[in-house]
Amino acid sequence: MFEKFTAGARDIVTSALDETRQRGDRRIGTEHLLLGLLHDPGSPAAQALGVDLAAARAGLHTLDREALASIGIDIEGITLPAIPGSPKRTPFTSGARSVFERAVKEATRTKSRRIAPEHFLLALLDCDAQDPAAELMRNLRIDPAAVRDRVGGPAQRHR
Amino acid sequence: MEANELAERLRSNDPAVGLRAVSALHRLAEQVETASVRQARQQGWSWEQIGDALGVSRQSVHAKHGKREK
Numbered sequence: 533m534f535e536k537f538t539a540g541a542r543d544i545v546t547s548a549l550d551e552t553r554q555r556g557d558r559r560i561g562t563e564h565l566l567l568g569l570l571h572d573p574g575s576p577a578a579q580a581l582g583v584d585l586a587a588a589r590a591g592l593h594t595l596d597r598e599a600l601a602s603i604g605i606d607i608e609g610i611t612l613p614a615i616p617g618s619p620k621r622t623p624f625t626s627g628a629r630s631v632f633e634r635a636v637k638e639a640t641r642t643k644s645r646r647i648a649p650e651h652f653l654l655a656l657l658d659c660d661a662q663d664p665a666a667e668l669m670r671n672l673r674i675d676p677a678a679v680r681d682r683v684g685g686p687a688q689r690h691r
Numbered sequence: 692m693e694a695n696e697l698a699e700r701l702r703s704n705d706p707a708v709g710l711r712a713v714s715a716l717h718r719l720a721e722q723v724e725t726a727s728v729r730q731a732r733q734q735g736w737s738w739e740q741i742g743d744a745l746g747v748s749r750q751s752v753h754a755k756h757g758k759r760e761k
Binding site: 558602607 | 716
């Protein structure tokens with residue numbers, strides 16, 4: 533499937549893998565794809581989201597910190613070492629795999645021969661509410677409908 | 692997210708918060724392990740002693756952390 537990706541779309545996947553490893557997560561999820569999309573701040577997809585990479589990383593960290601606080605663990609102000617890279621391969625979550633499927637559908641719908649970052653963006657905006665990317669977008673106060681308007685996607689979910 | 696929003700989600704037993712906490716705990720445990728094993732080695736602990744403290748075998752702790760020495 534990756535051979536149908538544009539260079540920009542491939543970069544998103546590579547950056548998503550970097551983000552996953554840096555955080556010490558075991559699978560590449562939709563939240564990592566969202567961060568990956570922000571690695572190129574000048575791209576139309578990143579511009580449409582209207583947040584920068586640092587803010588999005590901080591948002592994810594806040595979600596983690598609050599979740600830990602809910603079970604009585606306070607990591608505020610504690611510096612921990614980076615998690616060393618694991619030699620194991622890093623698979624995609626099922627949520628991330630469905631983002632790819634939706635991006636392909638989006639490309640087909642718009643009669644694009646290749647999958648571009650904008651198709652990823654529209655696919656990410658359509659994530660279920662439980663999905664980490666949707667949770668992160670809520671935390672960052674990103675309105676999917678407004679982003680969809682800016683990038684010129686369909687007004688409604690089209691699944 | 693506002694503090695009262697979080698409190699609200701906890702009251703409503705939002706499983707997303709608990710599940711995220713579990714995943715964050717996994718990462719936190721890895722980080723604490725990495726830092727503590729490194730310190731223990733610097734202070735002269737043997738792999739056997741570290742394995743005993745972690746409740747795993749000497750081999751598994753060495754396989755995981757040994758190559759990071761040097």
